[in-house]
Amino acid sequence: MSQYKKVMDPTAHALEKLAIAKGHTDDTAPTVPDTQHAKAMSQPYDTHAITFQKVGDLIKNIDIPEWLIEDFIEMNTLSLIFGPPASYKSFVAVDFAACIATGNPWHGHDVKQSPVFYIAGEGHTGLKRRFLAWSIEHNTDLNDTPLMMSDCSTDLMNANARKTLCEQIDQMIKDIGTPPGLIIFDTLARNSSGNENDNSEMSRLIREVEFFMKHFNCNILLVHHTGHKESNRSRGASSLKGGLDPEYQVKRDGESNLVTIQNTKLKDGEAPHRKTLEFCQVELGIYDAKGRPVTSGVLVDTDKQPSPEQKSTNLGKNEEIVWQAIRSRMAKDEPTEAAVIRDDLKAQGFGVSNFSRVRTSLLNKGLIKDDNGRLIPVNLNG
Numbered sequence: 001m002s003q004y005k006k007v008m009d010p011t012a013h014a015l016e017k018l019a020i021a022k023g024h025t026d027d028t029a030p031t032v033p034d035t036q037h038a039k040a041m042s043q044p045y046d047t048h049a050i051t052f053q054k055v056g057d058l059i060k061n062i063d064i065p066e067w068l069i070e071d072f073i074e075m076n077t078l079s080l081i082f083g084p085p086a087s088y089k090s091f092v093a094v095d096f097a098a099c100i101a102t103g104n105p106w107h108g109h110d111v112k113q114s115p116v117f118y119i120a121g122e123g124h125t126g127l128k129r130r131f132l133a134w135s136i137e138h139n140t141d142l143n144d145t146p147l148m149m150s151d152c153s154t155d156l157m158n159a160n161a162r163k164t165l166c167e168q169i170d171q172m173i174k175d176i177g178t179p180p181g182l183i184i185f186d187t188l189a190r191n192s193s194g195n196e197n198d199n200s201e202m203s204r205l206i207r208e209v210e211f212f213m214k215h216f217n218c219n220i221l222l223v224h225h226t227g228h229k230e231s232n233r234s235r236g237a238s239s240l241k242g243g244l245d246p247e248y249q250v251k252r253d254g255e256s257n258l259v260t261i262q263n264t265k266l267k268d269g270e271a272p273h274r275k276t277l278e279f280c281q282v283e284l285g286i287y288d289a290k291g292r293p294v295t296s297g298v299l300v301d302t303d304k305q306p307s308p309e310q311k312s313t314n315l316g317k318n319e320e321i322v323w324q325a326i327r328s329r330m331a332k333d334e335p336t337e338a339a340v341i342r343d344d345l346k347a348q349g350f351g352v353s354n355f356s357r358v359r360t361s362l363l364n365k366g367l368i369k370d371d372n373g374r375l376i377p378v379n380l381n382g
Contacts, residue, residue, distance in 0.1 A: 065269070137298040188222045
């Protein structure tokens with residue numbers, strides 16, 4: 001097979017773009033002169049040629065999922081967490097980073113212990129205090145932990161900046177002896193000069209980030225803001241979300257200290273249940289000029305749940321069917337395990353292929369809860 005690919009000259013490339021923009025098919029597109037076509041076809045590939053394998057061979061060796069954070073972040077994926085200002089999203093990133101670097105479980109979820117590089121674009125003084133607070137709360141010494149934080153941001157859209165960052169991480173790997181398991185960019189806006197509202201630029205940013213994933217064989221986590229008008233989605237072009245594996249929304253419950261982490265995108269598998277944590281202040285053992293204790297925050301486990309007004313009551317058709325099925329069994333004091341509800345719906349002639357996804361959606365909305373395997377409906381009025 002040929003190891004060369006076509007690289008169009010500027011005229012041919014411009015005509016092709018014009019044809020696409022005008023919706024031409026191959027039969028109606030403007031014709032590239034034969035001499036230009038021959039010249040273009042003679043240019044060498046700038047990447048390796050595409051190869052193919054039979055799907056029948058590929059599915060004989062399905063990879064078993066490996067987790068960076070069990071059930072939340074799979075290995076070698078591009079993840080994003082987003083939230084508005086003061087939603088504690090950077091505290092979530094710090095929590096991820098410290099747990100992975102130390103090997104401490106993340107709130108009941110096992111982690112794959114590995115070095116973490118935290119590319120901090122802002123708030124360096126505050127981040128140092130947050131890591132100290134985490135260390136105190138978890139009684140874990142971070143002195144010999146492979147957890148590194150930058151002293152400034154980078155620019156993922158700049159080739160020289162990417163090269164410098166890559167070289168610095170490579171040098172650190174020589175010192176610690178192990179490549180990173182996770183690189184965090186906090187925030188995306190501070191670490192990119194690209195126009196986040198431009199689909200083509202965000203597509204390019206995804207490609208640049210994937211270079212780090214492939215070079216270091218690691219995960220990438222982006223910390224991002226919510227949209228200016230749409231608080232339930234991350235800010236910017238849709239191509240950014242399209243390039244992600246998992247995406248999580250970080251949301252603070254009103255003025256309380258409860259923080260919810262809810263999956264908003266997952267390419268494969270069943271979305272994890274919403275996680276609720278509580279933000280607590282920790283004294284750092286140092287004092288300001290007036291003798292007052294200096295504090296920072298940390299996220300801890302809690303049995304508390306967000307206030308009822310945060311629950312969504314906008315049920316889809318399938319959600320309504322499942323919710324009513326659970327209520328019906330509860331009213332008769334009958335079993336309400338997921339398998340039982342699924343069998344009920346199947347016997348009534350309802351399609352059940354999306355049952356797991358609907359159940360997860362109801363759990364995330366706070367409309368049902370899982371009590372040791374039993375699904376318990378929560379009153380819509382809270």
